[in-house]
Amino acid sequence: MVASALRVFEVIGVLAFAASGLIEAARKKFDIFGVVLIAFIAAFGGGTLRDILLDRRPFFWVENQELLWLVIAFAVLAPLFFRARHIEFTSRAMEWPDAVGLGLFATSGAQLALDAGASPFIAAVMAVVTTVFGGILRDVLVNEIPRAVNDHQPYAVLAFAGAWMLWGLQSLGLDVVASIAITATAIILVRFATIYFKWKLPAWRL
């Protein structure tokens, strides 16, 4: 029950991250290979870098190859689907499923690091890597300054704080499943609030 709910959310998160790649690639008029590549990198880049840093093998997308097929199918079918339904397939509309991806991947990234014996600080770094680097690689490939460093929205900060929360809850004796559920939910809700109320990070000046 819990496992299959998590599975559904994971698929939502992967598709949301992939969708951000599709939107970018479509805007730049890439060919079909370019579209699939950017969608792959947006969806799997962060988790792959995390796995390299934690020295985890096989990669999560090698263990779950159906996710790769899903992203290919999504890239090929998305235009038909969204046109037929008259759904706006824009960056703004994608922010909501993307928030689900943020919460899930931040929490799972932090948990994988803690399981590997990392300190909470390293776990927080891994949560940021998992959630942010797919988007950073996507933006680098389409030759733009990564939105993650430039849009003044709280995003990576939530992944960072969430990892500390996860560690704190487990230090207080909460079991792993409950602490993951609470942390992921908290990140998603705060991110929803961030989008809805348009909260901003302060600028930084030298």
Place this chain on the structure above:
Amino acid sequence: MVASALRVFEVIGVLAFAASGLIEAARKKFDIFGVVLIAFIAAFGGGTLRDILLDRRPFFWVENQELLWLVIAFAVLAPLFFRARHIEFTSRAMEWPDAVGLGLFATSGAQLALDAGASPFIAAVMAVVTTVFGGILRDVLVNEIPRAVNDHQPYAVLAFAGAWMLWGLQSLGLDVVASIAITATAIILVRFATIYFKWKLPAWRL
């Protein structure tokens, strides 16, 4: 005999990939270090990323350090050689040896993945990584949108299809050497046809 022929082709492929880096770096008026770096990354970037993803050590360029010296010598001597011979050293002229590199590195990348126990799909992903990421890193470093995602030419698609062909031939009972030779030849010939007939990939629209 077969081994030394393969060796010659491998050198052709590495030099063709390196040459694409030289041309880019020269166009941007980089200094000599920049030229060597971009040539290295174009020639070795894709295979290195493949080795990291497959967790293979030592890297192929650590095992074959003469390839590194070859690229350095090529970068330093290319201007003299090409000027003396009045050979056009352009992206277009380089497409033919590059096709040889595509066929060889796609096939060897897929075979290394299959040897490591990967599924044919993962082998196909590794064939794409091996052949495409050197060029992608090269273009990212010179601050342009990677040609691989943007030029609407069948290239990565051939590596992807070739890996499935390699796996198929071996599933049919063909031995490794014969299946590698047939696959590499097929990729090179189709790529030659692609260049000659100017085949295009369809655009993708949202």
Place this chain on the structure above:
Amino acid sequence: MVASALRVFEVIGVLAFAASGLIEAARKKFDIFGVVLIAFIAAFGGGTLRDILLDRRPFFWVENQELLWLVIAFAVLAPLFFRARHIEFTSRAMEWPDAVGLGLFATSGAQLALDAGASPFIAAVMAVVTTVFGGILRDVLVNEIPRAVNDHQPYAVLAFAGAWMLWGLQSLGLDVVASIAITATAIILVRFATIYFKWKLPAWRL
């Protein structure tokens, strides 16, 4: 005594590399997360790539997490400090501490490779990776052509030559500590001279 002196120099090097990231990020008006990220990547990117290539775990910043905190504190406090003291916090002013980072990280990168059984040539490649790739990743993320390939200053070349010098001194029977001290000092002094006399690398033309 020697160890604590090295420690101080290492901190100077990390802060100099981080400072180059801060300056870039401030120029581009990034938000606070972006500033910290770019500072991290400038300071730790080269060493992390070296550790991945040498298959070393844990990473040096996992073993020395106080360096991570130091960079975060530096990013947050730098504006206050530099404004209060009226110190010019510019790329030019940062070249001097950066030269210290170059000498130290080139030497330590080469030594780590030699310790892992690498040839002097691979050690020289690792010295270049350690010293140059943080800055390259920093420049790629802020969407500019990496200065390292484009500024016609001897920089990576010094790391490359220094690694051969380190290996030569040890081949001559010098002990590790002395050869490291001599090599790092030589690199730093030549780099100082490079900055002071504005030495240039020749351009490269096809």
